[in-house]
Structures are given as C-alpha cells and as structure tokens.
Amino acid sequence: MKRFEWLILAWFLGLPLLAEAEPAPWYKWQSVTGATVCAQTSPGNAWVRLDRPYVDPRCQRQDKSADSAKEQIKK
Numbered sequence: 241m242k243r244f245e246w247l248i249l250a251w252f253l254g255l256p257l258l259a260e261a262e263p264a265p266w267y268k269w270q271s272v273t274g275a276t277v278c279a280q281t282s283p284g285n286a287w288v289r290l291d292r293p294y295v296d297p298r299c300q301r302q303d304k305s306a307d308s309a310k311e312q313i314k315k
Contacts, residue, residue: 265293265303 264280268290276290277283278299293303 266295266297266299267291267293268299 266278266280268276268278269283269287270276270290271283271288272286277287278294278297282289291302295301295303
C-alpha cells in the first residue's frame, strides 16, 4: 500500500509542472478621440488596437516572439 501512496503523491506533486501558462499580451489602444491606453483587452467599442503585442503594462517593450511566430507561418 505504501508504494501506491507514493505514486499518488508523486503524481499530484508532478502534475503542476506539466501546466504551462503565459501572461496575456498588452496592446496599445486608440479611441476615436485620439486618446491612447495600454491594456490587455479592448477598453470598449470605440477603441482600435494600434500595433503588435507588448510584454509590459506600459507598452514599452514589444514582444519579439510575435515576429518569430509570423516568420514561421510564412515558411
């Protein structure tokens, strides 16, 4: 019985290692009045996404992995 308990314990402890999640990207959004914000989702209907994803909430560092993913799709 001890062996079974160890297997169950090892399975429960190892399971979270299989789950990988990335944070959602940030985007610059511009309203019809010209104001811009940095957000992960659209602030509303009157907002348009400006450019590619960013990795920080200030929209200063652009996500380089988006470029490499586009290149792989083209090939």
